[in-house]
Amino acid sequence: MILWATLGRRLVTAVPILCVVSVLLFTALRVLPVDPAAMSMPPNATKEEIEAARREMGLDRPLPEQYGLWLGRAMRGDFGRSIHHRRDAGALVRETLPGTIELALAAMAVSSVLGLGGGLLLFGLRERTMEPVAETVTTLMMSVPEFLWALLFIFVFGVALQAMPFTGRLDPGMKLPGLTGFLVLDAVLTGRLDILWSALVHLVLPAVALGLAFAPPIMRVLRASLIDTYHEDYIRQARLRGVSEGRILIRHALKNAVLPTLTLMGVQFGFLFGGSLLVEVIYSYPGMGNLMVDAVRNADLPIIQVVGLTYCVVVLVINSVVDGLYLVLNPRLRPR
């Protein structure tokens, strides 16, 4: 019950945040020195035709009214037409979002495995001679942002070793099954193992590059929380009772140490989702990040608005899920 209540509360606070964000986005972008009406017409359009388009797009009205119009349409799922692609902006996001989510989920998996594994390793090395070395290595790892990993991987695995593909989501010429847009899922559903293989191979470099960049903080927090937990009385008591070290770690310490780690992972995954943008650009990965960068370069306002909002929604959803998980894992917050 309390789980649902928390999620509900989260969603309620999310609505005003989204409203504020949409207002900010809307006004910030209207200050731009571009004319969406002129840009939406073919080069040989006349001044009159452009004026007509401006009226049709509602750009001749005062800003608050424009926002109201936009919001009303957005509620009905109509986010306007992309100026550059001349297509429905919402449809473009629907097409590209699954790819970005797929990449982000794969990267989160990489990041979690590396982060938790690395954290345990660091903890295992505590007060040993190797500890300063390991810590310096994590500091140095923290100094490599995702886009540098992405470039390095292209160089090493794509160009030098020629072992991995580094553009797109599939081999050229493979048919996109087009059910959900999640390639791995679609391939499994349709039994196309060749597509599954190709999709997974194409996911490896971008996902590892992205995941690797966000793993070191997780390692550190897990290590620090474990060290804190080991100072607690109940660990000492468990030791006195003769419980084995492995059992103490898994049954007692890890269960408590994982909570602060989880909080951090929630924040991290929001950042990771944004970080996917650069990785997509570098790997020509057809996701929302590439759509966004294209839109920014072309001053394609409808796209920038809807993509900006979508990033926000995803971050808020991730935060809510992490809050929920926190509740599930932390018995102290649950009523008995």
Added chain:
Amino acid sequence: MVEVSRRHVLQAAAIAPLARGVPVWAAEPDGVTIGWPSDVTSWDPNQRFTPDAHAIMKAVFDQPLDQDAKLKLSPGLITKWDMAADAKSLTLDFRDDVLFHDGSKMTAADFRWTFFERIKAGHKVDIAQSMRKVTDIEVVSPTRAIMRFDSPAPTVPVWLAFLGSFLVPKAYMEKVGVEEFARKPVGTGPYKLVEHQMNARIVLERNEAYWGPKPKMKRVTIEIIKDPSARVAAVQSGQVDITINVPVRELTRLKALPGLATDLTPVTKVILLQVRNDEGFADQNIRLAAHHAIDKKALSAAFYAGAAVPLAVLGVPGSPGYLDDYKFDFDPERARALLAKSGYSMDKPAKIRMASTNGQFPSDYDIARAIVQMWKKVGIEADLEVIEYAKYFELNRGNKLPETTLYTFDNATGDPEIYTGYLLNPKLPFSPWKDMNFGQKVIDQFNVADETARIAGWRALNREASEMGAAMPLLQSVLTVVRKKGLAVVPYGNGWILPQAMAWG
């Protein structure tokens, strides 16, 4: 099914690490796979002028008139065309043996539908622009039609072989509507559309009832690969048999690989600097100095392996408007002297702004930066800004383009009206040169009916434009092709890579 594809995966997995660099997919003897940089946005061929998709459109549809590999107009669906002396009417004779893909017969009524009735019916088609002067098309018989114009229209035959001019069937389009037509197109072309997956692939099959020469390839698969390095990888691994528009630098590397051949062909596309007639470029001395300071040969050598021909006027060598005897020298000394006349020097440079695209055509941004450097050496300081191609028109409409913009213009017809007449016409969206003294001459030239006088007029204007610095033509663009050694392609001077002109040798 599942069993087969699983085996396929295991095979693919086994060879994957070795696959790169070694062609693994055996080429079909009568089929070809093409790696193409862009998708077809709509299968309504009249809807948009899309130079990138023109070659694909030409496989499914026919143009009323055609061009041979040397760009001369040649008969297509039209066997004979006859422009009246006042250039206000055009009599056309059509073939009587042409069938649409749905089996119906092509007649002059379909021509009237495509180039007149569709436009009048309010279909949003770009050919409304090129057929602006058409007041009516009279159908005399199923094989004869007469086009009538409100003013002299000497270039209509050229336009009938240019962008967006493809014949569509009246009966079928009226029956299914435009939307459905765009999904299931019917043309008269050498190939029928079998399958199209957005941004992935297009499959064409030979039209066995084609009226013209039978294409060698039975099946054509077009893989849409937007990323240049992915296209390189695809042709290198043998996934595609031929691809275009790969970086010039890559050609040298790819040529050395066994089984691959590369072509570097000059095409009808020009690379130029569009200029304003005011602000920092109001002074003709500065404009001419800027032009004399550019070492076009060095640009060609550095970025196009020397294959791009330096240009002195708007047009390409071999096209009717080109002046073989006119040179515009690279001469930094003269540039400095011109600047000195207006009071500028290395220490007191003339300041201008410049715009360039980045990635619109190969090495565009590099060329722009190289030019900025060349100018710096004579006393012109340019502030370079990167813009998107689409923004060019918006900026120009608001008269907000900088003094000069690196620009590229494709003109598959080679006709001087579509070079100079478009690039320097103040009434069209391409020209930032708004001075009406010169502009009116350009506009008037559109109405010259006599062919000899017309060409001579454009040649004079071309020369004048270069001499007064109204445009700075730089280089003739090149098309890069990488193909399997056994695959022969007819090189078209306008860069067309046509499936119907491919054969395994």
Added chain:
Amino acid sequence: MIAPLRSARVVAGLLIVLLMLVCALGAPWLASHDPDEQDLVAMLLPAVWQQGGDWAHLLGTDGLGRDVASRLLYGARVAMLVAGTASLGAAVVGASLAYVAGYLGGWVDWVIGRAIDVWMSFPPVILSLILMTGLGTGARNVILAIVLVDWTRFCRVLRAEVIVTAHRDYVTAARLSGFSHVRTVLREIVPATVPLLVTVLTLEMGIAVVVEAILSFVGLGVKSSQIAWGQMIADGRDAVYQAPLALLAPVGAIFLAVAGFNLLGDGLRRSLDVRMVEGRE
């Protein structure tokens, strides 16, 4: 301030940062070439230790024949300028709001807290891209964008610390003895939060280097006439088969700069005994 110098990390970090500063300030004397000087016949030359290398170009040349090593040195200027000013700016904005929110509490704290919520619902990369779209390119706008995005990082961390400090006895005592609000904050609270502030500031400098590189990489950073590592990466990517160093050299430079700030920040945190939530970007 002697204690931190005993930490190996602090020393290593300081040395790297110092090296970067020397490169940035001394670029005009250290560089062997004019970094903008092109040579269209000497493009994509290999580095000195590779076959065909030449001592004239230590790290080879790029796609326009410009000397990679010289550009690397000049690139440090923008990187260090942005790192310094942007993080200071973010610190001033974020810390001021944190002091106000943490000290006054009530509705002020609520408003600032909600503002942080709104900011945190945007991935920083996306927010800075949108800001740069509105602001236009240029070093000053990059700095402004980073300040506008990253003030929350200071505000979040410091606010908690200020709340704790504000409830300490000596602060209450100061108020009771008639100090004004401003004076109480400046004299009693700010000094207590300096170690934390310095640590976050150092880490933020590393982040600013990365953000500037990212923005310049996608063409929305500094002006194209300025030399920046992110732009060198974007240029070098096109010719990665022919001259890998044009790509790898700026990658290495960014790594080194960020590592310097991170080592310094990490070392300061330990030796100043600052507790803070970790996380990047």
